[in-house]
Amino acid sequence: MGTLWAVGIGPGGAEFLTGQAREALDRAEVLCGYTVYVELVAPLFPGKETYTTPMRQELERCRWALEKAQSGKEVAFLCSGDAGVYGMAGLLLQLAPQYPGVEVQVVPGVTAALSGGAVLGAPLGHDFCVVSLSDLLTPWEAIEKRLRCAAAGDFCLCLYNPSSRKRAGHLKRACGILLEAGKSPQTVCGWVRNIGREGQSARVLSLQELREAELDMFTTVFIGSSATREIAGKMVTPRGYEAKCGW
């Protein structure tokens, strides 16, 4: 029986891989995942069997990997960012009991909330929420409720999947809900596109401006708490040392 590593590869470039992720990819005989991720990473680990499927064939891809591991192969299942945060580690662990003898090991990685946050500065320096705006698997009402609760708690927010061709307008709706729930139009926000990849771009802007922004599915969005500030072009949520130390 083989091991199946669910590996978080970070935002893309080799420089975001942890040593632990490298080791798993190195040991694996098979690399499996969504086509784009495998293409990013496979050239660094040549000579391995690869298996890729397009988006939205997650169940089939997970079953393939579990079967492969059951047949005795060492398999690495590539996940963008972290393996657990909207990644496939959960689905693999849900299915694993149907494949006796396969051991699923989760290897964490730098999720977009962290890699995108670093580009903007330190937007998640205090308590925060991560919410996906994709309603493929989650009813929009549940997303809306979470946005209202995040606003009520004055959390910083990181939004994944802010839009897609089928979800045009989701970000605009989300911003509207947050404003309605009491967030100021001047709340400091930011977005990062193509994190850690060619053509990376980012902007710090107000919630009011974010509402009108046209962003694509390769973008991660950050919405500040009431304490978040723009400092020299960076988005920063202070933890509160300035109050404690009395500047």
Added chain:
Amino acid sequence: MGTLWAVGIGPGGAEFLTGQAREALDRAEVLCGYTVYVELVAPLFPGKETYTTPMRQELERCRWALEKAQSGKEVAFLCSGDAGVYGMAGLLLQLAPQYPGVEVQVVPGVTAALSGGAVLGAPLGHDFCVVSLSDLLTPWEAIEKRLRCAAAGDFCLCLYNPSSRKRAGHLKRACGILLEAGKSPQTVCGWVRNIGREGQSARVLSLQELREAELDMFTTVFIGSSATREIAGKMVTPRGYEAKCGW
């Protein structure tokens, strides 16, 4: 003028460093940080000047690093986990305008929500909140409000700083608030102690049991949403493929 890298080193062991973090630590002439973190990492990058201060001298440590960078040195400021999530990146960016010419670059890392989550399985597989129970810099009322809002939104929760000698009882109070706010006593929870270090331990348990647990400050706590399940000893929050695919 030098560069100041705020580097997220992950939970401790060298295997959690990203390539980007390694490169910054390699290029730096000075390693600076809380004593424990510097001791974990400095042996991997020998022959460098080091500067350490005990806990709670964050402001002084940041100023030292900024001055050093202003004098022309390349400085790496070590942060446990991620540089931005309750890390020093925010404070460094807040202070940086007082040190003209110093460029602060943030290098993200694997924060405990991710590294601890991987040990437990995939507890943060759907929308989640991260909340620190430390009231050193945040009034307890604000923490309590965020816990209530996280419960109202049926978020998964990751709790940092669940207790310390001065904060005994905070976790118990937090669990009480979550129960009062409507979370079921049977909610699947978990904790991980000494993530990625010697003597790592973890347990999956109910919210009711968590309320009675005695945990120390080296522990990270996970509280499930209503969808979180224990599967073969792992803590898993499904994203919803099982519903979509009709198992």
